[in-house]
Amino acid sequence: MKKSIKSIIAVALLGLVGAAQANDAYPSKTITMLIPFAAGGPTDTVGRLIAQSMSKDLGQQVIVENLGGAGGTLAAAKAARSPADGYNIFLHHIGQSTAPSLYRKLSYNASTDFETIGLVTDVPMTIVARSNFPAANMAELISYVKANKDKVTYANAGIGSASHLCGMLFQQALGTDLTTVPYKGTGPAMNDLLGGQVDLMCDQTTNTTSQIKAGKIKAYAVTTKTPVKSLSDLPTLDKSGLPGFEVAVWHGLYAPKGTPKPIIDRLTKSLQVALKDPNVVARFAELGTEPVSADRATSDALRKHLDSEIARWKPVIEKAGQYAD
Ligand code: ASP
Numbered sequence: 001m002k003k004s005i006k007s008i009i010a011v012a013l014l015g016l017v018g019a020a021q022a023n024d025a026y027p028s029k030t031i032t033m034l035i036p037f038a039a040g041g042p043t044d045t046v047g048r049l050i051a052q053s054m055s056k057d058l059g060q061q062v063i064v065e066n067l068g069g070a071g072g073t074l075a076a077a078k079a080a081r082s083p084a085d086g087y088n089i090f091l092h093h094i095g096q097s098t099a100p101s102l103y104r105k106l107s108y109n110a111s112t113d114f115e116t117i118g119l120v121t122d123v124p125m126t127i128v129a130r131s132n133f134p135a136a137n138m139a140e141l142i143s144y145v146k147a148n149k150d151k152v153t154y155a156n157a158g159i160g161s162a163s164h165l166c167g168m169l170f171q172q173a174l175g176t177d178l179t180t181v182p183y184k185g186t187g188p189a190m191n192d193l194l195g196g197q198v199d200l201m202c203d204q205t206t207n208t209t210s211q212i213k214a215g216k217i218k219a220y221a222v223t224t225k226t227p228v229k230s231l232s233d234l235p236t237l238d239k240s241g242l243p244g245f246e247v248a249v250w251h252g253l254y255a256p257k258g259t260p261k262p263i264i265d266r267l268t269k270s271l272q273v274a275l276k277d278p279n280v281v282a283r284f285a286e287l288g289t290e291p292v293s294a295d296r297a298t299s300d301a302l303r304k305h306l307d308s309e310i311a312r313w314k315p316v317i318e319k320a321g322q323y324a325d
Contacts, residue, residue: 123289
């Protein structure tokens, strides 16, 4: 009996030493950060800034892999099945919490198939249009869209994307059903908006700010209830015809379920370093966003936020009655 207790203790100690060694040695090779949308879009922009800074802190490259499609769910499914060895991480936004209600079938569980590393940033969205769209302000936009619902086209990054969610709420508020044009990300959607091939989009400030400031697209309003400092000319939707309208995009960093806790802790620490990196802070500010506070860039905070957002969006999506298979 005594012997077996001893051997259990010995095995446990060996396990601890092994875990500590694995932790000390981590990371020993390149880490891949999967991004669920095309390159050049807002999630990609946030991901690349964070990855660059985390690479410095971790002493290994964090490379970005883009896999757009099906509103981010293709990449989420891939991330959930990736080896849980600390070399696969996944950046997703609010779509991680809306997809479980929007899709009748998903091959992964957005909550239980992932370890949470931390929240990254909250990003306001903007209602924008091609530069020659015939509406000068929000009031004109509302009446034009209502009068031309069969004609107006709306770009999004597929069902489950933030641009889809914002568009769904916008159309619900206006009582319209616009023709939707889905892309693999709002990076390519922005190219078509700039080229005038599509009329409208609701997208994150991280993708729209520079084009708005350059006068290359029209901007009507922001989707948060508080105005956005870097786009101070724009009213809120709440105060410009759609009272109560409020949506903002949050990003979280994940790893596949089963990634060892010491590795998650190391990644959380690295995320926190990245969120304090002056380059990241400055670039975020230019793009109309800011890093979350250190107490939100934690595994527990993202876990709680994800689960509460899944619960929050379920009734809203049920009410809208838009599902995908
Ligand atoms: N964030 C965008 C969206 O959800 C997609 C992207 O990042 O390209 O609409």
